[in-house]
Amino acid sequence: MPSNYLDKAPEVAARFARLQQRPITLEVKGLTKEFITPRGTVTALDQVSFSVHKREFMCVIGPSGCGKSTLVRILAGLESATAGDVMVNGKKVSGPGPDRGMVFQGYTLFPWLSVKENVMFGPKVSGVPNTLAEREARQWIDLVGLSRFENSYPHQLSGGMKQRVAIARALANQPQVLFMDEPFGALDAQTRCDMQNYLLEIWRNVDITIVFITHDLDEAVFLSDRILVLDANPGRFREMIEVPVPRPRHNEQLFEPTFAATRMHLEHLIHPPGQESKSAPVIRLTKPDPDVI
């Protein structure tokens, strides 16, 4: 039963229509980024525009080196754009700020602070009193299921646990948008799957808009409402896909036709068919093994 990624069930279509009505939380207009390097100018992003609605979950996907990290770093204010605007709730962004949280691939927890103190970091630098910050931190740690580890130090945690702390730490600041740059890229397949479910659970329970960078197609389809596909060299807007897989998501949906069709479409966008260069391998066995084919 060949299914088209554009075919949406009526309730899914209705949901997208409602999402469209929501206020725009993040708006990106004509974003261009050029890096001046000794070997000339590298255009990492070229005229990228899109907008994200309140409490939407958007994924950005594209081949490696297409400028995903650059994009999200500009959105977070860690890098300045060569041209274009980034607006959060209609306010222009310049520099990093607590209204935009960020979760990095390499956990970036403060190793000298315990889990609880890491989560308290954001509120405390913005002047929240110690006791209040501590009470709230406990709630966030509870939300990511690490209450037992609140006094542990990062080096005592596994990769998945560290990333949960990083999420709690970003959320404790109660930002408008949460940017995540391949947050689960360093985790093993099983942990990554668990983390995806965790993240959706958190997203349901917290008033947050998420922009999620990944190069994993399954991850993108599983998590997002819409997927922004970027072209490489230079990074350009390719397509915005509305994922037709209904919510709430669960792992069995990976084998449903709508999921497969969306995934296939993404696959074609990123690795166009016929372009894979597959040269004949050197044959080193004189007598082929019929069972190894």
Add this chain to the structure above:
Amino acid sequence: MPFSSNQPSWFAIRKELSHMQKLVLTVISFCLPAALWCLVSYVPGVWHPDVKLTVAASREGVATVFTAGDHLSKGYFPKYVDDVRQENAELLAAGASQSNKRKNQKLLRQIAPIAIKANWIKPEQAQDDALIYQIWADLALGKKTLPTLNEENMEIVRLNWQKLSAQSNTFSFQTLPQEMLLKLLPQGVPANPSYLPAPHEVIQAGWRSFTSPPTSDRATMRERFASSVQIIFYGFLWAAIIGVPIGILCGTYGFFSHLFEPFVDFFRYMPAPTFSTLLVAVFAAGDAPKVALVFIGTLPHMILMISKTTRLLDFSLLEAAQTLGAKPRQLIGKVVLPGILPNLYNDLRILLGWAWTWLVIAELIGVKSGLTEVIETQGRFRNFDEVFPIIFLIGFTGFITDQFLSWLHGLLFPWASTSSKLSRKIAVIVTWPIRTVSAGVRKNGKAD
């Protein structure tokens, strides 16, 4: 069986050894050099390139005068003995004369150093001729024996006594023989050069110098040690007070890095000792120029090392802090400082080790002082058994301090070192006062 079979192999490439193995190897690493030293010092036939004189002979018309205890090379010693034999032959050939009495009185006293060594007479009795006369008698008649004298020398003793007793059995200048007495032949034992005293000599000398009662004109070892530690402490403290903030600023801001580092880098190549006379001129005598030398020896390295350490802080931690809303000032206080602290601490540990080098030079400038003065003066007299204890003392002080600081590192920064659960627990207890005080300060700061 000391080691169970699940111990890692002793020679596994890039594998951690067990605690027991590490301990054993640590002990061996100290025992090996010590054993080598003992081997060279105590096993006859190993090295021993010198002869240490037990009996020395004074000679006519030769400039170099050897006394018992002096070192001679093995090659020269036989010639020295032959020369004295030759002189004895000439003395025998010479006839009797009134003037020989004076010479014979001198030769009588040649037994004195040996008698002193054997504790028969006191050093101040070396010219007590009556006593010495008696010693010749006792030796010749076998009433006293001296194993240090070989048969040839005993023969000489008996020959001399024959001549002496023919005149008188007790000393009087008038009755000294007119024929010449003979000289004792030089004797010696194989020895190492004086710059390598044996372990027990070093231990004895060290014990002596550290337990010797205080005298009014010379500082005791304890005072010297305290003065050395004080110089290093103040020199290092001043360097840290100035160097740590500058280093952190250089590592944090490109502005300060380019403002300070080029000159500091240049200054580093001007060896601190070259400033010594200048420092004495500026700070006059006393400890001040010495503290200043430790200071200027340490400071440039400190600034450069700390700025490098600061730059090595994972930049993404600063980015993470910014996305959490930290302002630039907060970044330094809440991310840079705590983030580099364990490495900064280790830098200071290494620099403190180097500061000992500067101390040794510092103590030689102006009015010599402290432990180095002893090395300098005793070394000049070739009393190397007095020198080694001080070298070891400096080494052990540095080593113990460093080991202690390293252990403390595990307590202070449990998150940065692979410390055991126990030491983390201790850390919580040890750092409790500091944490309480700093929490109090923070709370008060808020209230203001």
